[in-house]
Structures are given as structure tokens and as C-alpha cells.
Amino acid sequence: MKIDVYSDVVCxxxxxxxxxxxxxxxxxxxxxxxxxxxxxFQLDPAAPPEAAPLRAHLERRFGPRVDAMLRHVTxxxxxxxxxxxxxxxxxxxxxxxxxxxxxALEEYGPGVQRALLERLFAxxxxxxxxxxxxxxxxxxxxxxxxxxxxxxxxxxxxxxSARLTEAFERARRRGIxxxxxxxxxxxxxxxxxxxxxxxxxxxxxxxxxEEAEAGADADSCGDQACAR
Numbered sequence: 001m002k003i004d005v006y007s008d009v010v011c012x013x014x015x016x017x018x019x020x021x022x023x024x025x026x027x028x029x030x031x032x033x034x035x036x037x038x039x040x041f042q043l044d045p046a047a048p049p050e051a052a053p054l055r056a057h058l059e060r061r062f063g064p065r066v067d068a069m070l071r072h073v074t075x076x077x078x079x080x081x082x083x084x085x086x087x088x089x090x091x092x093x094x095x096x097x098x099x100x101x102x103x104a105l106e107e108y109g110p111g112v113q114r115a116l117l118e119r120l121f122a123x124x125x126x127x128x129x130x131x132x133x134x135x136x137x138x139x140x141x142x143x144x145x146x147x148x149x150x151x152x153x154x155x156x157x158x159x160x161s162a163r164l165t166e167a168f169e170r171a172r173r174r175g176i177x178x179x180x181x182x183x184x185x186x187x188x189x190x191x192x193x194x195x196x197x198x199x200x201x202x203x204x205x206x207x208x209x210e211e212a213e214a215g216a217d218a219d220s221c222g223d224q225a226c227a228r
Contacts, residue, residue, distance in 0.1 A: 001034045001207065006041045006171055006181040007117075009097045009131055010054075012073045012084065015121040017180035017193035018114075019080040024199035037110050038117050040098040040167050041179050051090035051130040076193075077125075088128030097131045099160045100141060100151070102167070108146060115144040185210065 005021065007014035025031040058066045074084045097120055104113040119140040123129035129136050134155040141151045154160065174183070182190040182199075188206045190199065 001030065001203070001210075002185055003034055003036045004039050004183040004186075005036060006039045006176045006183070007179045008041050008043045009094045009101075009117070009120050009124055010091060011043055011179050012077065012125060013193040014180045015082060015125060016073075016077055016080055017182075018117065018121065019082060020193060020196050020199060021182070023080075024196045024203065027196060028200045028203060030203065035110055036114060037105055038101060038113055039171060040102065040164060041171050041176055041181075042094055042098070042168065043179070044093075045095075045168075047091065047093040049093050049095075049132055051092040051132050054089035054091040055086050057091045082121075083126045085126050085128060089125055090128060090130050092130065092132035094131060095164070096134060096137060096155060098167075099164050100137050100155065102160055102164055103151070103154055104141070104144070104146060107150075108144075112144050112146065116141060116146070119143060 007018070021036070025034055062069065070086050077084050101113055101117060104116045120131060123136065123140055124131050131137070137155060138148060138151050142148045178191060180193055184190070184203070184206050190202045
């Protein structure tokens with residue numbers, strides 16, 4: 001089984017969904033038999049290249065609803081062992097972060113990419129780090145085993161930008177409009193940060209359909225997700 005996960009580094013439901021996916025694969029016994037790759041999606045392609053306080057950005061966008069929204073996400077995240085530090089969090093353009101995740105997948109494989117994504121989520125949501133800053137991105141990349149010299153040269157250049165643009169376009173053609181979105185074996189779609197048991201049930205149904213060589217259209221279920 002192959003799972004492509006469309007996500008954005010600044011999407012809290014993507015962080016929660018990544019944790020739930022890992023738990024679902026472990027609980028179902030599929031952890032060593034599934035290839036997981038994270039595919040790029042930007043919630044706000046026009047976000048400024050410089051970081052700014054996230055809470056203030058959300059207050060401008062959503063108004064008085066923000067506090068209730070953040071309390072809800074914080075409580076759900078806590079159940080997955082995730083600490084959300086909204087007062088310290090910064091927002092900014094995720095283009096460089098996605099380009100780095102692309103490099104991790106292409107040159108180091110899905111395991112390193114997944115470890116890097118986990119660190120970038122924590123950098124953004126827990127530690128108040130700047131995901132637009134190349135120096136901070138380099139620190140996280142080196143921590144998962146990537147070459148410092150390679151990462152510094154890569155981020156300082158425009159390498160990979162054309163491929164990233166193509167990846168964004170593939171997501172658009174695929175009809176991805178909200179994240180996280182899980183695409184299994186290029187056919188079946190599960191949308192949203194679904195609970196672990198829901199993910200397990202979806203994977204079992206997909207596996208059964210594949211074994212039966214069912215030609216049904218892509219299966220989908222939707223719940224908590226971030227939309228552009």
C-alpha cells in the first residue's frame with residue numbers, strides 16, 4: 001500500500017493527522033508494509049516571505065472566533081501528545097519548507113522526509129520557530145541526517161523550485177482543496193484528520209477492494225481539515 005499525504009507545514013490538522021496516521025499504521029500492523037510520502041500543498045501561497053505572529057494573523061482573518069477555534073484545536077492536539085503554543089507561533093510562506101521536504105524525499109527517502117516534517121511541525125506549532133528562515137530549516141534537516149552543506153547550498157539556490165511548482169499543479173489537477181488529504185494507491189481518498197479507528201477501517205476497506213480488484217471510484221470521507 002502506498003499513501004500520499006497532502007499537507008502544509010502550517011496546518012494544525014495536518015500535524016494531528018500525521019500523528020493519527022502513524023498510530024493507525026502501527027495499530028493495524030501495517031507500519032512496515034506501507035510507503036508514506038508527504039506531498040506539498042500551500043494553504044496560503046501568497047503568504048509573505050517574512051514571518052509574523054500567527055495569532056494576530058488569525059485574528060485578522062477569523063475575528064472573534066479565533067479563541068474558540070484555537071482552544072478546540074489545542075485540546076484535540078493534546079490528545080495526540082502535541083503541544084500547541086499559539087502565543088509564540090509565527091506564520092509565513094511555506095515554499096522553502098516544502099522545497100526542503102521535497103529534497104528529503106528525493107535524496108534521503110520517505111523515512112527521513114517524515115522525520116523532517118515532524119520536526120518542522122514542532123518547530124512551528126510548539127517552539128515558536130520561523131519556518132521561513134533557511135538557517136532554522138537547515139538545523140532541522142541536519143537533525144534528521146541530511147547533509148548541512150547540501151541543504152545550505154540547496155536553500156540558497158533555486159534548485160527544486162520548478163519541480164515544486166509542478167507538484168502544486170498536480171495537487172490542483174487531482175482536486176486537492178483541503179488538507180490533510182490521504183490518497184491511497186493513487187485511487188482512494190480519505191480527507192481530514194480522521195480518528196485512528198476510522199483510518200484503520202478505511203485502510204482495511206481499501207485493501208479488501210484492492211484484493212477483490214474492485215474498480216469502484218475513489219472512496220472518500222471527510223471531516224476535520226484545513227481548506228484554502
